[in-house]
Amino acid sequence: MTTESKLPPPAGPRPTLLRRRAASFGHAVRGVGAALRTEVHLRLHAAAAAAVLGLGLYCGLQRWEWVAVALSVGAVWCAELLNTAIEAVVDLVSPEYHPLAGRAKDVAAGAVLAMALAALAVGGLVFGPYFFGS
Numbered sequence: 190m191t192t193e194s195k196l197p198p199p200a201g202p203r204p205t206l207l208r209r210r211a212a213s214f215g216h217a218v219r220g221v222g223a224a225l226r227t228e229v230h231l232r233l234h235a236a237a238a239a240a241v242l243g244l245g246l247y248c249g250l251q252r253w254e255w256v257a258v259a260l261s262v263g264a265v266w267c268a269e270l271l272n273t274a275i276e277a278v279v280d281l282v283s284p285e286y287h288p289l290a291g292r293a294k295d296v297a298a299g300a301v302l303a304m305a306l307a308a309l310a311v312g313g314l315v316f317g318p319y320f321f322g323s
């Protein structure tokens with residue numbers, strides 16, 4: 190028995206690696222856009238990120254401080270986007286009430302909360318000395 194696929198090859202020339210990467214990037218941007226349109230929390234994170242950027246420029250943060258702030262903002266966005274994705278999948282597979290569906294959503298929301306608290310701590314450690322002295 191052969192292990193070769195019986196499927197016919199796709200019609201037309203195979204897209205180049207660069208085109209496939211560009212398409213994947215487009216899907217990711219579309220995902221962030223969709224989440225921004227539907228999730229109020231994500232829009233609040235965007236406003237918070239803009240405020241932190243302004244505050245950082247105002248304070249004249251050091252390079253390592255920008256690193257900590259950028260990683261914190263990125264991690265909160267990442268957690269919120271994953272939470273949004275998990276919510277969508279849970280709604281798809283379990284539109285009716287189910288304790289496991291509820292637990293999955295609660296745990297995903299908990300991940301956002303944990304990251305937001307860590308980001309708050311980083312914000313306090315970075316910006317605190319600029320406003321209250323070291």
Ligand SMILES: Nc1ncnc2c1ncn2[C@@H]1O[C@H](COP(=O)(O)OP(=O)(O)OP(=O)(O)O)[C@@H](O)[C@H]1O
Pocket residue numbers: 228230272276283284285286287288290291292294295298
């Ligand atoms: N299918 C379900 N079965 C059981 N419990 C659910 C279900 N869907 C939602 N829940 C419960 O309701 C809570 C809120 O769910 P919902 O989908 O409204 O998220 P949300 O609060 O709108 O989140 P976000 O504001 O981030 O969009 C969940 O955390 C979970 O406890």
